[in-house]
Amino acid sequence: MSVVDTNVLVHSTAIGSPDHRRARAALARLTAQGPVSVTRQILREYLAATTRAQSWSQALTLADATGDTDAFTRRFGVLEDGPAVWTELTTLTRGFAFGGKQVHDASIVATMLAHGETRLLTFNAADFRRFGSLIEVVIP
Numbered sequence: 001m002s003v004v005d006t007n008v009l010v011h012s013t014a015i016g017s018p019d020h021r022r023a024r025a026a027l028a029r030l031t032a033q034g035p036v037s038v039t040r041q042i043l044r045e046y047l048a049a050t051t052r053a054q055s056w057s058q059a060l061t062l063a064d065a066t067g068d069t070d071a072f073t074r075r076f077g078v079l080e081d082g083p084a085v086w087t088e089l090t091t092l093t094r095g096f097a098f099g100g101k102q103v104h105d106a107s108i109v110a111t112m113l114a115h116g117e118t119r120l121l122t123f124n125a126a127d128f129r130r131f132g133s134l135i136e137v138v139i140p
Contacts, residue, residue, distance in 0.1 A: 001035040003112050004076065005122035006045040008140060009038070013050070013068055014057040019123060019140070026140030030121055037077040039111045041104065043069045084114040096130050109135055 004027065011023035030036055046069055050060045060068070088110035092098075098106050105127045112118065112135060119136045120128060128137050 001037055001077070001117055002030050002033070002119040002121055002138070003037050003039065003079065003108070003117050004030070004042070005108070005120055005124065006042045006049060007123045008121050009042070009046050009068075009072065010049050011123065011140075014054065016056040017054075018056060022140045023123075026121060026138075030138075035077055036075075037079050037115070037117065038072055039079045039108055040081055041107055041111065043072065043078075045104070046072070079111050079115045079117065081111060082114075085111045088113045092131075098130065102127070106131075 008023050008026065011017040011019040012027055014020060017023070027036070047062070047065050050057075050065045050068070051062055053059045085107070089107055092106050092110055096106070105124075108120070109128065109131045112120065118134065119138060121138045121140060122128060123140060125137045125139050128135065
């Protein structure tokens with residue numbers, strides 16, 4: 001199973017994105033290989049990212065963005081947060097250097113690990129490079 005990062009979801013739904021086709025093709029390939037998941041955090045990040053304008057896309061309404069997240073939860077598995085994720089995150093704090101906004105990326109990794117997932121599809125490989133001993137980063 002693989003996890004899809006926020007940026008891939010954003011680019012896959014934003015027709016004006018320069019990475020729209022690449023994101024959609026990568027999602028199709030990944031889905032053909034087996035089950036695909038997202039985390040609740042990734043869904044929240046999708047809402048945040050798509051309800052603000054991008055240089056290549058207008059902001060979605062909150063209703064439209066929420067509709068997209070509803071579709072994602074029907075299409076993909078959802079990795080839930082909870083005590084096991086917190087335990088993984090605190091373990092990561094002892095083995096890796098990160099802070100500020102990087103905590104969000106570490107939380108995605110912690111959620112993956114708590115659910116036994118180790119493969120992440122993302123355009124932001126650099127954000128996850130520090131965790132390369134724990135997860136495989138796949139770039140669309």
